[in-house]
Amino acid sequence: xxxxxxxxxxxxxxxxxxxxxxxxxxxxxxxxxxxxxxxxxxxxxxxxxxxxxxxxxxxxxxxxxxxxxxxxxxxxxxxxxxxxxxxxxxxxxxxxxxxxxxxxxxxxxxxxxxxxxxxxxxxxxxxxxxxxxxxxxxxxxxxxxxxxxxxxxxxxxxxxxxxxxxxxxxxxxxxxxxxxxxxxxxxxxxxxxxxxxxxxxxxxxxxxxxxxxxxxxxxxxxxxxxxxxxxxxxxxxxxxxxxxxxxxxxxxxxxxxxxxxxxxxxxxxxxxxxxxxxxxxxxxxxxxxxxxxxxxxxxxxxxxxxxxxxxxxxxxxxxxxxxxxxxxxxxxxxxxxxxxxxx
Amino acid sequence: xxxxxxxxxxxxxxxxxxxxxxxxxxxxxxxxxxxxxxxxxxxxxxxxxxxxxxxxxxxxxxxxxxxxxxxxxxxxxxxxxxxxxxxxxxxxxxxxxxxxxxxxxxxxxxxxxxxxxxxxxxxxxxxxxxxxxxxxxxxxxxxxxxxxxxxxxxxxxxxxxxxxxxxxxxxxxxxxxxxxxxxxxxxxxxxxxxxxxxxxxxxxxxxxxxxxxxxxxxxxxxxxxxxxxxxxxxxxxxxxxxxxxxxxxxxxxxxxxxxxxxxxxxxxxxxxxxxxxxxxxxxxxxxxxxxxxxxxxxxxxxxxxxxxxxxxxxxxxxxxxxxxxxxxxxxxxxxxxxxxxxx
DNA sequence: CTGAAAGCGCTTACAG
DNA sequence: CTGAAAGCGCTTACAG
Numbered sequence: 001x002x003x004x005x006x007x008x009x010x011x012x013x014x015x016x017x018x019x020x021x022x023x024x025x026x027x028x029x030x031x032x033x034x035x036x037x038x039x040x041x042x043x044x045x046x047x048x049x050x051x052x053x054x055x056x057x058x059x060x061x062x063x064x065x066x067x068x069x070x071x072x073x074x075x076x077x078x079x080x081x082x083x084x085x086x087x088x089x090x091x092x093x094x095x096x097x098x099x100x101x102x103x104x105x106x107x108x109x110x111x112x113x114x115x116x117x118x119x120x121x122x123x124x125x126x127x128x129x130x131x132x133x134x135x136x137x138x139x140x141x142x143x144x145x146x147x148x149x150x151x152x153x154x155x156x157x158x159x160x161x162x163x164x165x166x167x168x169x170x171x172x173x174x175x176x177x178x179x180x181x182x183x184x185x186x187x188x189x190x191x192x193x194x195x196x197x198x199x200x201x202x203x204x205x206x207x208x209x210x211x212x213x214x215x216x217x218x219x220x221x222x223x224x225x226x227x228x229x230x231x232x233x234x235x236x237x238x239x240x241x242x243x244x245x246x247x248x249x250x251x252x253x254x255x256x257x258x259x260x261x262x263x264x265x266x267x268x269x270x271x272x273x274x275x276x277x278x279x280x281x282x283x284x285x286x287x288x289x290x291x292x293x294x295x296x297x298x299x300x301x302x303x304x305x306x307x308x309x310x311x312x313x314x315x316x317x318x319x320x321x322x323x324x325x326x327x328x329x330x331x332x333x334x335x336x337x338x339x340x341x342x343x
Numbered sequence: 344x345x346x347x348x349x350x351x352x353x354x355x356x357x358x359x360x361x362x363x364x365x366x367x368x369x370x371x372x373x374x375x376x377x378x379x380x381x382x383x384x385x386x387x388x389x390x391x392x393x394x395x396x397x398x399x400x401x402x403x404x405x406x407x408x409x410x411x412x413x414x415x416x417x418x419x420x421x422x423x424x425x426x427x428x429x430x431x432x433x434x435x436x437x438x439x440x441x442x443x444x445x446x447x448x449x450x451x452x453x454x455x456x457x458x459x460x461x462x463x464x465x466x467x468x469x470x471x472x473x474x475x476x477x478x479x480x481x482x483x484x485x486x487x488x489x490x491x492x493x494x495x496x497x498x499x500x501x502x503x504x505x506x507x508x509x510x511x512x513x514x515x516x517x518x519x520x521x522x523x524x525x526x527x528x529x530x531x532x533x534x535x536x537x538x539x540x541x542x543x544x545x546x547x548x549x550x551x552x553x554x555x556x557x558x559x560x561x562x563x564x565x566x567x568x569x570x571x572x573x574x575x576x577x578x579x580x581x582x583x584x585x586x587x588x589x590x591x592x593x594x595x596x597x598x599x600x601x602x603x604x605x606x607x608x609x610x611x612x613x614x615x616x617x618x619x620x621x622x623x624x625x626x627x628x629x630x631x632x633x634x635x636x637x638x639x640x641x642x643x644x645x646x647x648x649x650x651x652x653x654x655x656x657x658x659x660x661x662x663x664x665x666x667x668x669x670x671x672x673x674x675x676x677x678x679x680x681x682x683x684x685x686x
Numbered sequence: 687c688t689g690a691a692a693g694c695g696c697t698t699a700c701a702g
Numbered sequence: 703c704t705g706a707a708a709g710c711g712c713t714t715a716c717a718g
Binding site: 081085262 | 399435443463604608628632633
Binding site for chain 2: 703704705706707709710711712
């Protein structure tokens, strides 16, 4: 390794003190009354020698790592992948690096990741919480580590949030089906105490009740997040065969919709002739499938930007506040071919 | 911020020297001949106080950050998102953190990211190179920063590589079309000097020539990476309308296939009746679309694992070697409904 | 305008 | 078995 040059080397070469060089590096040259000429000489040498300040030393001294941690459910998922991308870009613009990782919705993994991140001295965290993460998050608050939760709430935890109005998205989708004449609407969701899935089920229920349609438990299929793709596809296939009366099916999240399409294909149910389909979340498949799928889309960019803005504002705020901020983002109903007016 | 406890605090509380505590923390207790009892007491207190070593100080002292940088083309893309996920998981298992970011195939962004990563003292890098990155990568070699390139080669640069056998994947897809009776096969690719796109075009060409079919420039459509989705869709739509004689279309990468499906839908060309379709890379859409799309898939897990293994072996190797290693991964041809034997 | 020096939290060679 | 101390590269209060 060609020895890295340090601030000391620069100072020696320029016959200046370390302090002077450091001030220039940190843009405090003028403020400290260092002559323009000196400043110029320092800057020239920095460029010439390709000097890169040692972040570890800086961090050790200042306690600011200019790194944030981003913990999402699944990096391989379209929604999270793109949220991560936008957050990374915005953070970078503002001088922050991002540590990124996925929990696969596993609480143990999530806890370990949070610890690892703290261990690496991140200045703050953006987290998709899993179930059972409340204690760990409370510890963060306790230790004044800034963090923002997104995509879902943790019940009875005061924190900074960026969440979608899940109830509304679900309600809108269901209402759209109802107003197009569908009356026996099934829902496929996951067994989950996480707020967003419950809200989606509620939105569905509310729309049904409002239209004087029965909310029938036998119209609800719940699969488990941990189930393999094959198990989920089979479960959906079985469900629609058993509940032949259904005229529409609502998938409560991205990947359920994907598996649902696969399941319907398998049991030869034609969308929308045999059954209308709508789903939460948008993706390439829904957009381009024939028929294209009606969805409640999450405004990815807005969610990501709000999350990073909120986090950085907390990090950079001088005084600590006890006030938490919640941003609620409205989903966008996109009507497509999979849910036409019923004949 | 509740003051963080340091190794000094632990030492004071236990009436031991800092060195003793440090040895225990680093598992060198026995080696240094510290009594079992003392080791036990230290470990207990660490747990009790929830002590987390300060990584910055460690890094400053040892020069090892246990962090690697991962620079991919686009985190929002199915392939890269999943590669990132696997790399992150494997790195984590082996005690490494990952800085992750996307270049959007922009050389300037890539250069900045590499600098930022170095600045953050990563122990090594895994990079999807963009065009025009050769100088920056040579600097890395020069400074003995370990790195592994993946997904594509940089011409005339000796380095560690993990790449797909792109020529073979393309050749296999084209040959598959030919043996199913297609004779006028178009290809949609991107204007790009990057090795993998050239190899894919070559594989296509080789298969044609081998079958005594003409390799006709007018059957090749090249779009630009920077073009907007709408522009690409339009270009493809125009291309197929102009080249009505085509009986099959080969998309050289994931997102071109996605846009291609959209374009064909727009101009009402039915797959596979009017035109067979095959694509490089697999994804949900290709798998579930009706008809499902024949692809040459990249074994994501294998690519990711090979890349991280290769990088960590270089990082952890004591002596520096001048030998570079190239791993070539075989793509997997998955025949589906979009390319049946021609009637 | 500039310099000498402390100290961030750790690791490790050295001394006993 | 254990302790005192140097030093990693920086920032910054203090002194001139």
